[in-house]
Amino acid sequence: MANSVSLIHPQAIIEDGAVIGKNVKIGPWTYVAANVVIGDDCEISSHVVINGPTTLGKGNRIFQFASIGEDCQDLKYAGELTELVIGDNNTFRENCTIHRGTVQDNSLTQIGSNNLFMAYTHVAHDCMVGSNCILANGASIAGHVHVGDHAIIGGMTGVHQFCHIGAHSFIGANSLILKDIPPYVMASGQPAKPFGLNSEGLKRRGFDKELVLEIKRAYKAVYRQGLTVDEAMQKISEAGSDAAELTLFTDFIKNSSRGIIR
Numbered sequence: 001m002a003n004s005v006s007l008i009h010p011q012a013i014i015e016d017g018a019v020i021g022k023n024v025k026i027g028p029w030t031y032v033a034a035n036v037v038i039g040d041d042c043e044i045s046s047h048v049v050i051n052g053p054t055t056l057g058k059g060n061r062i063f064q065f066a067s068i069g070e071d072c073q074d075l076k077y078a079g080e081l082t083e084l085v086i087g088d089n090n091t092f093r094e095n096c097t098i099h100r101g102t103v104q105d106n107s108l109t110q111i112g113s114n115n116l117f118m119a120y121t122h123v124a125h126d127c128m129v130g131s132n133c134i135l136a137n138g139a140s141i142a143g144h145v146h147v148g149d150h151a152i153i154g155g156m157t158g159v160h161q162f163c164h165i166g167a168h169s170f171i172g173a174n175s176l177i178l179k180d181i182p183p184y185v186m187a188s189g190q191p192a193k194p195f196g197l198n199s200e201g202l203k204r205r206g207f208d209k210e211l212v213l214e215i216k217r218a219y220k221a222v223y224r225q226g227l228t229v230d231e232a233m234q235k236i237s238e239a240g241s242d243a244a245e246l247t248l249f250t251d252f253i254k255n256s257s258r259g260i261i262r
Helices: 201-202 208-224 229-238 244-254
Strands: 036-038 054-056 066-068 083-086 096-100 106-111 185-189 192-195
Touching: 054 066, 054 096, 066 083, 083 096, 096 106, 192 201, 192 208, 208 229, 208 244, 229 244
Parallel strands: 036 054, 054 083, 066 096, 083 106
Antiparallel strands: 185 192
16 A cells, blocks of 8 residues: 555556655556555656565665566576565666566566666666666666676676676676676676776775785786686685675685686
8 A cells, every 4th residue: 555655656556566665756657566565765657567576675766667576587487486686776767677586596677776777777677786886778687697796797797597696796788798707897888898907996995005906916816827717726725814894705716606706
């Protein structure tokens, strides 16, 4: 049921059973399904469809013609009960499409908080997107993709299913991602290749100079010294750093199932 404190346009369609928080604004010709929960302070423009089961946290903004929580496009999907869970303070611009999960994975698509999804972006079934990420106009991530915190995916970039995009990475526009991109790495191309460390992004986020130097040394071991991945991991280990930020980099590479870009 709609909360009486919220501002819901009379031409919006809110199915019985939908749960609407306080101070929620919903524009005309928007449809909210019965199995949807919308947290406080959300703003939903006109002509939006929110299907479910879908849960939105607080302070999310959804612009016109977005489709949130719809059935996925996987041909194996047969109407099973799956879910979309979205955190707080995300922005979904015009014509975003965000799909629920499948039973072939964890029946869940999940998005963190403080993300910006620009116009025409697509998040497919079973994706896991962290927080403070940006998907620029037309970027699309296929099923089962994982995106780490603070990652930026350039406009019109496509990410192959099951790829993992590391935290603080930066992907240039019009790229094709076929393998995993480790944390902190800048990548671009079709298929994408590494183009250095996202040093400027790390500085902006408060990484101190010594830590950035450690990460740079690790990057050079993986990408600049002609070593195999195993040899690079051994060299980084021998350096003896116990910084959690460096462990994030090495653990990502060790656990990569698709292999990393090289």
